[in-house]
Amino acid sequence: MIRVLQVVNNMHRAGLETMLMNYYRHMDREKIQFDFLTHRPEKDDYDEEIESMGGVVYHAPRLYPQNYCAYLKYMKRFFSEHPEYKIMHSHIDTMSYLPLLAGKKAGIPIRIAHSHNTSIDKDFKRFLKQYFRSRITTVANQYCACGEEAGQFLFQGKEFDVIPNAVDSKRFSYQEEIRKRKRKELKMTDQLIVGHVGRISYQKNHKFIIKIFYEILKIRNDAILLLIGVGEKEEEVRKQIHQLGIDNKVMLLGNRSDVNELYQAMDVFLLPSLFEGIPVVGVEAQFANLPCFFSNRVPKEVGFSGKCKFIDLNVSETLWANTIIDCYQECNPRSDCNESLKNSHYDIKWANKKLEDYYFNFQIDSKRAE
Numbered sequence: 001m002i003r004v005l006q007v008v009n010n011m012h013r014a015g016l017e018t019m020l021m022n023y024y025r026h027m028d029r030e031k032i033q034f035d036f037l038t039h040r041p042e043k044d045d046y047d048e049e050i051e052s053m054g055g056v057v058y059h060a061p062r063l064y065p066q067n068y069c070a071y072l073k074y075m076k077r078f079f080s081e082h083p084e085y086k087i088m089h090s091h092i093d094t095m096s097y098l099p100l101l102a103g104k105k106a107g108i109p110i111r112i113a114h115s116h117n118t119s120i121d122k123d124f125k126r127f128l129k130q131y132f133r134s135r136i137t138t139v140a141n142q143y144c145a146c147g148e149e150a151g152q153f154l155f156q157g158k159e160f161d162v163i164p165n166a167v168d169s170k171r172f173s174y175q176e177e178i179r180k181r182k183r184k185e186l187k188m189t190d191q192l193i194v195g196h197v198g199r200i201s202y203q204k205n206h207k208f209i210i211k212i213f214y215e216i217l218k219i220r221n222d223a224i225l226l227l228i229g230v231g232e233k234e235e236e237v238r239k240q241i242h243q244l245g246i247d248n249k250v251m252l253l254g255n256r257s258d259v260n261e262l263y264q265a266m267d268v269f270l271l272p273s274l275f276e277g278i279p280v281v282g283v284e285a286q287f288a289n290l291p292c293f294f295s296n297r298v299p300k301e302v303g304f305s306g307k308c309k310f311i312d313l314n315v316s317e318t319l320w321a322n323t324i325i326d327c328y329q330e331c332n333p334r335s336d337c338n339e340s341l342k343n344s345h346y347d348i349k350w351a352n353k354k355l356e357d358y359y360f361n362f363q364i365d366s367k368r369a370e
Helices: 015-026 047-052 065-081 093-105 126-138 148-155 176-185 206-219 234-243 259-265 280-287 317-331 348-360
Strands: 002-007 032-038 057-059 087-090 110-115 142-145 193-197 224-228 250-254 268-271 292-295 308-311
Touching: 002 348, 015 032, 015 047, 015 280, 015 348, 032 348, 047 057, 065 093, 087 093, 093 110, 093 126, 110 148, 126 148, 142 148, 176 259, 193 206, 193 259, 193 280, 206 224, 206 234, 206 268, 206 317, 224 259, 234 250, 259 280, 268 280, 268 317, 280 292, 292 317, 308 317
Parallel strands: 002 032, 002 087, 032 057, 087 110, 110 142, 193 224, 193 268, 224 250, 268 292, 292 308
Antiparallel strands: none
16 A cells, blocks of 8 residues: 655645545545645644544644744654655645655655645745745655646746646536525525635735625625635724625635535635635536636636636726626526536546556655655
């Protein structure tokens, strides 16, 4: 059996983590087993399920600059205690530099850097992340990405493999009975429901989402905005909603385990991100046959349903609102028979074999170590 050490920040219900779980659930676990090295001390949403499938969750120190020396000491001890790992697969973008550096020092033969984004977040580690990005190819010896733009961003000219952000399409396929039940739970009847799923963060551009929705209300005063997710910008978003006087028009639902059903209740999906790799939520929303409205910063390779619009972030929120309403009317009524959804490479039933082969194709020997 191959044991792959998946390196992540944590295993909560977010895009990258959900994508990994999609693959893990469909993997032949008699041949390939996933274990997870996280960088948070607490148990998280997927830990129990991972353990039920035979995986192990480890908790490394957080990747704060003041922790780096202690972190590398921890990793040295970790690899000396766990010689079973010949493949480590790191998913934390530029910050993958640190665990992969530790893996290189420990002689781990296969060290995979996986790019999931096309830019660097604006936080206190921004300059460090820029440096780590410039050094990532000195510590990794295999490169992969969720899409072409994400790979070009992190690996800067190196060849890389694309592993799609695949989902279980059956879980998201549109069903009218689920829509009716979910809207009843939300106390909705014929209102226009605008939906967004994502961490409430700088990247996802929630302030602009609220501005767009405010303009939508001028056209459809029955509209409701569903925001699914949590994050560091939540208080700012709540304040903006209150200042606009639309508290009764916006529902902040937090993290949910029923996102697949909440897509059914929505009428349109909105994702005006400042940057993205391949957003898992954009794939899920398309399998739910929703009209999707992405910013022009979202790679066009995510679009496969024929119901996607990519709108320039530099145009006004009024133009966004008008485009959304016009396209929604063209796409209505919704159905479950969109032919373009069949056999997509974003369906886990096709993509899972690609990742299995990716791991199997590695020749685990000392020649791989650098």
